[in-house]
Amino acid sequence: SILRGILTEVDVSVVLSSSWKLNPNSQAFVKEKVCDFIDITPNISVVILDPTQRRGVEINSWLRVHPEVEKYAILDDTGWFFEHQLPNLFKTKGAIGLTKEIAEKVIKHFNV
Numbered sequence: 001s002i003l004r005g006i007l008t009e010v011d012v013s014v015v016l017s018s019s020w021k022l023n024p025n026s027q028a029f030v031k032e033k034v035c036d037f038i039d040i041t042p043n044i045s046v047v048i049l050d051p052t053q054r055r056g057v058e059i060n061s062w063l064r065v066h067p068e069v070e071k072y073a074i075l076d077d078t079g080w081f082f083e084h085q086l087p088n089l090f091k092t093k094g095a096i097g098l099t100k101e102i103a104e105k106v107i108k109h110f111n112v
Helices: 002-009 024-034 051-065 083-088 100-111
Strands: 074-076 089-091
Touching: 002 100, 051 083, 083 089, 089 100
Parallel strands: 074 089
Antiparallel strands: none
């Protein structure tokens, strides 16, 4: 897969932040068919003023607990993130997913 290609090029770990994290069967599918991941972001179930920022809040929460993470990449098909997260966002298209072009940008992001 294209994601596995990224993982062979850069020394990174995967943290699952998508809605797939909410279902143990989905988590198992990701681990078996896509890639292993080391953790999942917290599920923020509180009311957020702007619900489109929910995933950004969840990623911020995870990063606060892991201050050792200096660089990260978000692979997502939404734009539901904070402005300070956008340099780390590599937006995919829902119907297409991760492309080789996006993968090259991710690899470059980590190798700079």
